[in-house]
Amino acid sequence: MENLENKDLTAGQADLTAENGAEPEIAPVFPEREAAAGGSPILECRDLSKSFGGTPALNHITLSVMRGRIVGLLGPNGSGKTTLIKLANGLLTPSEGVILIDGQAPNKESRTKVSYLPDRTCLPTWMTAVQLLDFYQDFYADFRRDAAEEMLTHLNIRLNQTIKQMSKGTREKVQLIMVMSRAARLYLLDEPIGGVDPATRDYILSTIISNYNPDAAVVISTHLIADVEKVLDDVIFINQGQLVLQSSVDQIREEKGMSVDALFREVFKC
Amino acid sequence: MNWQFNADAPIYAQLVRQIKLGIVSGAFPSGERLPSVRDLAMEAEVNPNTMQRALTELERDGLVYSQRTAGRFVTEDRQMIEDAKRTLAQTHIQSFLTAMTRLGYQQEEILTLIRQEAAGGEGVQHGES
Numbered sequence: 001m002e003n004l005e006n007k008d009l010t011a012g013q014a015d016l017t018a019e020n021g022a023e024p025e026i027a028p029v030f031p032e033r034e035a036a037a038g039g040s041p042i043l044e045c046r047d048l049s050k051s052f053g054g055t056p057a058l059n060h061i062t063l064s065v066m067r068g069r070i071v072g073l074l075g076p077n078g079s080g081k082t083t084l085i086k087l088a089n090g091l092l093t094p095s096e097g098v099i100l101i102d103g104q105a106p107n108k109e110s111r112t113k114v115s116y117l118p119d120r121t122c123l124p125t126w127m128t129a130v131q132l133l134d135f136y137q138d139f140y141a142d143f144r145r146d147a148a149e150e151m152l153t154h155l156n157i158r159l160n161q162t163i164k165q166m167s168k169g170t171r172e173k174v175q176l177i178m179v180m181s182r183a184a185r186l187y188l189l190d191e192p193i194g195g196v197d198p199a200t201r202d203y204i205l206s207t208i209i210s211n212y213n214p215d216a217a218v219v220i221s222t223h224l225i226a227d228v229e230k231v232l233d234d235v236i237f238i239n240q241g242q243l244v245l246q247s248s249v250d251q252i253r254e255e256k257g258m259s260v261d262a263l264f265r266e267v268f269k270c
Numbered sequence: 271m272n273w274q275f276n277a278d279a280p281i282y283a284q285l286v287r288q289i290k291l292g293i294v295s296g297a298f299p300s301g302e303r304l305p306s307v308r309d310l311a312m313e314a315e316v317n318p319n320t321m322q323r324a325l326t327e328l329e330r331d332g333l334v335y336s337q338r339t340a341g342r343f344v345t346e347d348r349q350m351i352e353d354a355k356r357t358l359a360q361t362h363i364q365s366f367l368t369a370m371t372r373l374g375y376q377q378e379e380i381l382t383l384i385r386q387e388a389a390g391g392e393g394v395q396h397g398e399s
Binding site: 070206209229230231232249250254261 | 275277278279280281282283308311312314316317318319320323
């Protein structure tokens with residue numbers, strides 16, 4: 001707890017200097033650099049709770065996600081995975097406790113650091129691939145258009161094709177490409193591999209690996225654990241809104257002598 | 271390289287073993303540069319940090335060394351590769367012996383069976399071709 005409070009203090013100080021503008025331009029850069037070296041968590045929840053009309057969805061969750069990590073947010077259906085992700089990108093507000101992105105509550109600025117893949121495709125279907133690229137470029141200063149175009153070309157997606165003309169699997173791939181083409185600090189991927197064929201699943205996972213950035217963290221929510229296990233550094237198990245376990249994949253394998261998938265089946269046995 | 275993983279051992283340890291196998295078998299030749307961490311991670315479809323950890327482990331063993339600007343290389347020390355090969359062989363033999371003992375065979379019987387199998391295997395090949 002003491003550690004957490006210290007971090008909060010430094011984060012507050014960094015804000016002050018930035019706001020006052022009293023320091024020369026170079027000053028606000030330093031806290032960022034230090035942070036980029038892996039110091040402070042990019043996502044932090046402290047005693048975070050969310051309930052919907054009296055029904056608790058998340059119950060006093062405390063956890064942190066460090067930069068450079070690929071983290072699996074794992075739990076059965078209805079465990080609170082999507083709620084946690086929506087809290088992290090500011091689509092929901094906490095009922096209790098705090099959630100911090102790079103030391104700040106979700107706000108306009110945090111949104112520039114967070115790239116979010118919703119649990120269902122939400123691309124405007126009338127747009128062509130080119131229009132979608134233009135749209136993302138307009139919207140996000142950190143959009144790497146070259147990277148996106150290269151990945152689309154690699155998939156043989158014609159740029160004048162509309163989203164409507166694409167299959168479900170292709171739409172999912174296109175959406176992931178858009179999300180991963182932002183130079184964000186935190187990627188929140190809600191069920192990126194649910195409901196797609198195994199080849200598409202492989203493509204999506206290799207896209208996540210190839211876009212790996214040591215300064216950014218990726219949070220992947222899923223219940224298809226066997227498929228993502230090799231790609232993850234750490235896992236967070238949640239169930240009925242409660243944090244069950246936070247550990248690294250290899251630590252689980254080393255200590256329990258079983259895969260995360262097997263452990264999940266044991267913990268969540270029906 | 272054909273990367274495969276089982277469920278019970280840490281992934282980094284399995285990567286260490288498979289890269290060792292690659293070095294011993296010549297898929298990663300002695301003295302040659304290894305692909306980058308990112309490329310190896312993509313090839314094996316694993317987390318880049320896990321691949322990094324495996325390579326660090328191999329570096330500690332001395333099978334791989336890094337040059338600050340040029341990347342990671344497989345050792346030029348042939349003896350070290352030969353030793354790694356022997357160690358891998360021993361591991362295979364140990365697990366084979368354990369399995370055979372569990373089946374109820376004595377050491378002499380096992381050796382006889384191996385000789386028969388080796389001879390028989392050759393015979394079958396001649397017959398087919």
